[in-house]
Amino acid sequence: MLVLRPVEPTDLPQLQQLARDSLVGVTSLPDDREHLGGKIAASCASFESNASAQGPENYFFVLEDQDHQRLVGCSEILATAGFNEPFYSLRNRHFTSASRELHIEHGVPALSLCHDLSGHTLLRGFHIDAALVRTPYSELLSRARLMFIAAHAPRFAEAVITEIVGYSDEQGQSPFWDALGKHFFDLPYVEAERLCGLQSRTFLAELMPQYPIYVPMLPPAAQACIGRVHPDGQEAFDILEREGFETNSYIDLFDAGPTLYARTGNIRSIADSRVATVREEPRIDARGRYLVSNDALHGYRATVAELDYQPDQPLALTPAMCAALKVSHGGNVRVVAL
Incomplete structure (x- = not known):
């Protein structure tokens, strides 16, 4: 049986292997033992x-194959993006110029x-074993985070965002x-993403131009990346789109991947989930x-x-x-329908 649960200190070696296998651009899952150890400690x-209210907490989950005692995926919730430092994005909007003459x-x-987007709850760190892609366990790994939010709503914001890898x-x-x-x-893209994962995006964002970047001045290949999903x-x-998340005018700072947004109360796994009393039956x-x-906290399953x-x-x-x-x-x- 595959079960999603909070990460534990003993998961570090297997978690590092998941990090090695993760997609470039998943900056919250760097292949660095010390950094991952810190993330585990912070999550615990x-x-x-x-x-009793929204704060800097970070909730890290792992998907465990209990029959083989093997981790096959992980995902994460940051209760407040930008709590300790600004959460930078690129806003993609039209600038209008006019000549009356x-x-x-x-x-x-x-x-x-x-x-x-600072202040919103952030979903991040999604990674699943290749053999489980597009199975119900991908849904579990992503959506069980939302059920956790439903169970502990005061700890999270009124809106949830996530950045999809570009x-x-x-x-x-x-x-x-x-x-x-x-x-x-x-720096090459891979190295920039690695540094972002090990430190923060702030030190890179602060070196970015503070004035608007006009999209038509970018090469066609770069323009084609804006809002494009890897x-x-x-x-x-x-x-997450099936959960009611929508794209908006914000994109990732480094690869221009889309940002998804939803009001917390409108998310399917939150709005449609129901609490039921257990009746133990052999069949x-x-x-x-x-x-x-x-609906537990540190004993969440x-x-x-x-x-x-x-x-x-x-x-x-x-x-x-x-x-x-x-x-x-x-x-x-x-419980909520798959």
Whole structure:
């Protein structure tokens, strides 16, 4: 059985292997043992905290194949983007110029450095084993984070964002970075992303031009990257789009990947999830596939299960499901259709 749970210190060696396999551009998952160890410690402290309001907490989850005691994925929630330092993005909007004498009005798209998205809750760090891509376990890895937010709403913002990895070629070259960022840092895209993951985007963002960058002045290949999703990031995009997330006028600072946005209360896994009382049964006459989680904090667990769910009725779970979710007869779980 595959179960999503909070990361633990003993996960470090396997987590580092996931980082090695992750897509370039997933800056929150760098292949650096010391940095990952710090992330694990910060996550453990966040899950153990008694926070009653939104703060700097970072919740890191891993997807574990319990039968083989192997990690096959990870994902993350940062409660507040930009809590300790600005969360920089590029805002893509039209600048309009006009001449009354010539009766001409013309709009030109331009990119402006901003930190408008500071204060939102940020989903990041999504990575799953290649063998599980486009399976229900990808849905579990992404959406169980949202069910956690539903269970602990005061800890999170009224809006949630995520940055989808933008386009780069098989050699790790980003046409957008080469046309823009590289001129200010003289670093290849892969190295810039690595530094961003190990330190922060702030030190790089502060060296970016503070004035608008007019899109038509960029090479066509760079323009084509604006809002473009890396093929390996398409699944993460599709899952959240089905959840009600939408693109907006913001793009990633380095590779121009799209930013997705949703009001927290409108997200499907939050709005449609329901709490049910557990009835332990040896067998289930399953009628459908669901995501099911407990509403715990540091003991949070979530999995995919074939269930017979009826609204406002006790939910039958097998002993194996109860053990995986760390719940017992008479306890509560949260459930939403897959």
